[in-house]
Each structure stands twice: as structure tokens, then as C-alpha cells.
Amino acid sequence: MKFTPRIRGFVKAIAIVLSLALPTLAVTSADARIGGGFSSGSRGSRTFSMPRSTNTAPNMAQPFNRTFSQPNSPGMSSPTGRGLFNRGGLLGGLAAGFLGAGLFGMLFGGGLFSGIGGFSSILGLLLQILLIVFLVRMAMSWWQRRQMSGPAYAGAGGMGNTSNSNFGGMGFGLGSASAPLQIQPADYEAFERILVEAQAAYSSEDIGRLRTLATPEMVTFFTEDMQQNRARGQVNKVSGTRLLQGDLAEAWREGDSDYASVAMRFSMVDRYVDMTSGQLISGSEQPVEVTEVWTFVRPRGGDWMLSAIQQTN
Template identity: 60%
Template structure:
């Protein structure tokens, strides 16, 4: 009897430790994804935030939906001028709460359910079968919640613009073929977009996009928030600031160097009111390493260059310069 009671106590303790350790493990695993953007998708693409940019030769895989955005389904962000609302939105818990927060909420919710049903925070963990039952319940809750959220987002967006189902946000184009040649190994701009362009993107714009790629990476590496404010929308700067603060909390510093554009394609370009948008697929190489703050001890990464393929969206108010408005990951990552 005492042995059985002791066994139940040990199993219960293990279950408690696992429930507390898993979120921490997930946090640590994501900490290695340290380069600017954290290898997640963030920002806003105006009215096309929930519409996938067209695939290109540079990024033949579909761009991933946004993990963090201030844009609500069925509404349009106001671009470079109106994105200042991000700075007022705190941690953007809806919909930008992120996977980390969702997992933590799942574990907390499981404990709260146990309390509501009168069994205590960790009730029912006295035996192995109860642990398995708890895991199954958590899995079912996660599945049901994700299905409900997906249904709600599709319902809010309406049939005209399903999230990442097709590019139904209207005509979007890149430059005419005569504008696409002569950019060497950098921006080739072989776009899949139609040739008839309501918004013309010229060589000077392409040069600016390549310049921003390097300058933003350098400002991130220097942790220069002031410089980032000059190069990106307030929404994007708010995400970068939060990520840099997390690095400082972990006593880490992410250093990015030798950023070189290898290939670029214009996915689409369009105008919304006074704001122009251009989504560009870029494949670039860089050295990405994370160091211990103060000692420069290597924590993650190496001196070996890696390649990344991302879709960057730039926005500008009429008469202003281009700013980074969004970063989306693709399935074309290369080590």
C-alpha cells in the first residue's frame, strides 16, 4: 500500500516537472533561431496581409502566413504611416501571441480545468493511465482550438480572400520584361506577376531594396533601434525591439555579417491609397552567430555562411522612402 502510494507520488511529481519543463524546452529550442525576424513571419502587407504573395523563381515555395501582425482579418493595415499603432499595442497578443504563448496557455488551461472540476491543479496524476489521459485531453484541446481558430479566420476573411488560398486581392504586378534584365547575380526580377503594372518598380527601387537588406541586418546586429526606426515601419521595429530585449534577457547578442544578395524576384507590387507596396523574394547569404554578451563566447551559429530565402515587403507613403513592412519565411531555407 505504501509502495503504491509512493509510486503515485513519484509519477505525479514527474508529470508536474514535465508540464513545467516542456514550455521551457520549447523556448530554448526557438532561441537558436536568432537572426532578425527569429525565422518567423511578421509584419503587414496592407490589404494583402492574409493573401499569399505569388511564388517566384527565387522562392518557389509558398510564403508562410504571419505569426505576428497587427492587421485583423478583413481589415487593411495603413502601411508605413499607420503602422504606428503597433507601438501602442503592447505585446500584440491577438493574433500575434505566437506559438510559445499558446503552448504555455495550454498547460495552464489544463491545470485550471482540473481545479474547476474539483480535483486540484494537478488532479488525476496519480497513475500512468491518468497521465496518458491528461496528455490526450491536452492534445484534443489543442486540435479543437486550432480548428476553431482556422474556421473563425476563414469566416472573417470571407470567400473573396481566403488566407493563403490564392492571390485574390486584385491585380499585382512587377516590372515589364524590358526592366528585368541587367541585374547580374543580384536582383534578376523574373516575376510571375502580369506585365501590365499599375505600380511601376524600376532599377532605383531594386537598388533600394538590396540596400535595405544590408542596412537592416547591420542595424539589428548593432542593436541600433534608432537606425531601425529609419529603415522599417513602427510595427516591425516593435517586433525587433521585443526580440532584442529577449536576447538581452538571455544575456545573448546576435551578430549578423557578410550579408550578400544572391538572387531576387519581384513577387508583386501595388498601391493602396497613398501607400505603395512591393513584395520581393530574396535569397541571400550571411554569417549568423549568437554570442554570450560580455564574453563573446559562441552560443549558436558559426563563421560558416548560410543561405536564407525570405519574402520582404516594403512600403512607402507617396513622396517618402521605402521601409520594411513585413518579413515572411519560405520553405526554401538552405544551410
Template identity: 45%
Template sequence: MLTSTTRRKRAATFLALAAALTVAAPAVEARPGGGGSMGSRGSRTFNAPSATTTAPTAAPMQRTQTQPTPGMNNPGMSNPGMQAPAARPRFGGGFMAGLLGAGLLGALLGGGFFGGLGGIASMLGLLLQVGLVVLLVSFAVRWFRRRNGEPATAGAPYARSGLDPNAAGGSNAGPGGAAGAGGMLGGAQRPPQQRPVQIGPNDFQSFERLLGEVQDAYSHENMVGLRNLATPEMAGYFEEELRGNKARGVVNRITDVKLQQGDLSEAWGEGAQEFATVAMRYTLKDETIDRNTNRVVETEPGEATELWTFARNPGRPWILSAIQQTR
């Protein structure tokens, strides 16, 4: 029979274990993005945003649909387009090597390349015959390569075609050239040209307004609104989170969103599209509520600091493209 002292010890042990598990478990917050880093920032997706007073450091992307390319700064991922060059059978690779080996062996044994002179004369004859065979082999190789439409000279330098032979989609690209190797930049395998973008007061007002509108649409599980306010990628992530809330029988209510501090991290353009990454510290009321009883089951911290990246096309408003957490 357990004594009261033993029961207390066991209870203390269980409480300590539960506390340890609570500390070790990663904190997943309920607001849009779940406290994670997700989305796309164009060719800068895998680059850390520039430091700001509001957000000196940023966590790397955890979820993104952007595929890394050779022009992106992403040392943690290998380049799927790089392949080892396939071995090609060459004319004379086996037969001529055996013939030359037999000739050298004959010379070492005193019989010359095909038999004949001895001593110094035999060696001179060997060199002449080797030179003759090399010329014949070279002529035959060139003739066969011309016939097959290959370059006439082995090891010729790469043509100035604009492609890096060491990059994916270069000399080892599959069908379709660079694009066949998984290129995401129209087959050029070069990072898109970037240009500076000027951000003014109207843009900052748009960013602050989007902060509140995205939170409100997420709180009301308004997927139509989220698809209008965010890229299809981000809207897809939000939809997954909302489906998870429904499966758990809860709803995330976010109210009283207010921007406290914000500053521009970087703004740039790629082709016709423009991007702006903004560090924002804001306050909010973030609660998770049981759908059946309307009881608050979880309350999140009332302040958050995140980096939001917005994107827009010509003549279109800014929409949310990525959310990153600070470290």
C-alpha cells in the same frame, strides 16, 4: 548498487529523450524577425504573397497590428463587428396576440370572434373582424413609427447607401456608424482601392541595400537606425527581440550579408501608399555571442530565404514593413 549495464541503459534513455525534445522544439533563429512572420502588408496582410521561383510558398503572418476587415481574405478570424440584432418590443405584440387568440378560440367554440353569428355566417364575420383588427393594428404601428422617426413599412429594403447590411458596421453598427464597429478604413468598411505599381532597377537596388542595412543595424542594436529603416510596427518587434537578447546576456552578430537571388512577388498601391513584396535568398554569417566573454554560443545556418515587404509614402524612401518565412 547500479551495474555498469544499468548505467549505460539509463544514459542511453536520457540521450534519446534529449534528442527527441531537441527535434520537437521549434527552431527560432537569431536574425531580425527571429525566423518568424511578422508585420503588415496593407489590405493584403492576411493574403499569401504571389508565388515566385525564389519562394513558391509563404507562411502566414504570426504577428501583426493590422486588424482584419470584411474586405480581407482571412477566413480563420471572425468578424468582431457582427452582432446579433437586438430584440425590440413591438406595439401590440402581446395584447393583440392574446386578443386574436381569444377570438379564434371563440370561433372554434361556436361563439364567433366577439360572439354573434353561427355557422358560415360566423366564419365570414370572423374573417371580416380579423381584417378590421389587422387594419387597425397596421395603422397604429405606422402612426407610432412615424412618431418615433422609424421607417413606415416593416421589412422595407435597405437604402442604397453604399453599406453592405451583412458587413460589420452595417445595420448593426454602434455609435459612429461603421467606424464605431471597429472599421479600419475610414468608416466605409470596404477594402481600399488597389492599383498596380511599377518597380524598376532603382527600387531593386533599394531593396537589396535595405536587406543589408537592417541586418547591420540589428547586429549593432542600433534602434535609431532601425526606426529609420522600418515601420514603427517592425521597429517595435525588433526592439522586443533585442531586449530579450540583453536579458539573456547575449548579442546577435550578423555579417557578410549577400543577396544570392531575388524576385518580385507583387507590387501595389493603396491610396497614397505603395507596397512591394520581394522574395530574397541571401547568405550571411549569423552568430550569437556571450556579452561578457565574447564567446560564440550559437551559430545559425548561413543561408535564408524570406519574403520582405517594403512600403513607402510619396516622396519618401522604401522602408521595411513585413518579413515572412517560406514553408
């Protein structure tokens, strides 16, 4: 079967779009639960520095790919801000530039790059696709390294003495020996309660309840995730959330606010079901285990609220 140059260029364009979209689709199907498997939210002035590793999460937490904060800003910016990757920014512009230039050239007969006009074979097409994916991933790695190059916060982290400590077992363990902010047993109980109740509220799409458990920034992300699920005709159902192990990574004060970043390993039943029939689309009835770093914030003397979720490497 023979194709005209215009049709051949159109096929190439579709192939490249699919190659760039596949990583996102994989995350969507494999990582359901609240937060969608992304690293989202803000950690005040420490948004662009990584929380300390702990016994529960020995690997470094991932940089945020959804946040309203801006580099070098003291705290969370206006909700009109856009995130780093999924919400525009450097990588979005770079990817759009590569993709737009390449697709325009192919659709109008110039090939992917003007200097590479001979790649008309299947091998040439694959090389072009791999080159674009490689360049985009290089840009992502460079941007993440740039965000992680901020100053380390020596001495910030750990918790005070608490009867809740338990290394490797149920409940929260100890972080380091000293802390600028003392985290008490009642605080750990609040963290565990928010973990369970936030998953349940997300599963039932209870935005009102989520507003009492998380910051407006996080509620914005959760609402967007729910809307995307509904557009696909599905609902993310999470049940049986149970904390298995947790410990404190950092605790600190900023102005009139207290912050605590906590590594938590928990189990849950995580499924996507059809909105109309309730039939299972993906996931299973078997519990799965997840390790994430959750950051909580409270006004001095107020209640803790979820302000960030970070995935672990």
C-alpha cells in the same frame, strides 16, 4: 521512489509546460537574424492574403504570427494591438484555457481531465501531453487556414521591365508580365540596401538606424527580440549579408502608399555570442542561406521602408 499525488501532479504540470515550450525554444535557437525567424509585420490591406510564389520562393509564404493588423481592416492598426499567436488572441486564449484547466486539475488531485482519472501511469501521462499538443496544433492550423481564406488579388504582382533582371543568378529577376505599380532598378537597389543595412543595424542593436529603415511596427518587434536576447545574456551578431537571388511577388498602391513584396534568397554569418565575453553560444562562422519574403512600403514619392518579413514553407 514514491511520490505523493500533489508532487506527481506537479511533475506532470512541468512536463506539459516543457512540451508546449519546446517548439518555441527550437525556433529561438535555430532562427536568429533580424525578425527572429518569425513572420512579422503588415502588408496593408493584403496582410491576411499570401504573396504570390516566385522563382526565388516557389513555396507559399507563411501567415503572420506577429502583426498589429486586424482581419478585415484596410491597413495597420494601432501599435497597441496584439498579434495573433505570440501576442495573445484566439490561440493564446485557447492554449491558456487547456493548460490552465489541466494544470489546476492535476495540482489539486483531479487529474488532467475530470473524466480521465485513471491515467496515473507513465503511458497515461504521455497520452495526456500528446493530446494537449495535438489540440493546440489543430487550433493553430485552423486559425492559419482561416487567415489564408481571404480573397486572392488577381493580377497584382510582377514588375515592369528592368535592367536588373536575372533568373536564377545574382540580383532580382522578373515576376509576372504586368504590374499595377512599376518597380524600377533604383527600387531594387533600395530593397537590397535595406536587406543589408537592417541586418547590420540589428546586429549592432542600433535602434535609431532601424527607425530609418523599417516601420514603427517592425522596430517594435526588433526591439522586443533584442530585449529577450539581452535577458538571456546574449547578442545576435549577423555579418556578411549578401543577396543571392530575388524577384518580385507583388507590387500595388493603397491610397498614398506604395507596397512591394519581394522574395529574397541571401547568405549571412549568423551567431549568438555572450554579451560579456563575446564567446560563441550558437551558430557558426560559416555562412548560411535563407529565403524570406520582405514587404516594403513608401509614401508616394518617399523612401522605401521594411514593413514585413515572412518565412517561406
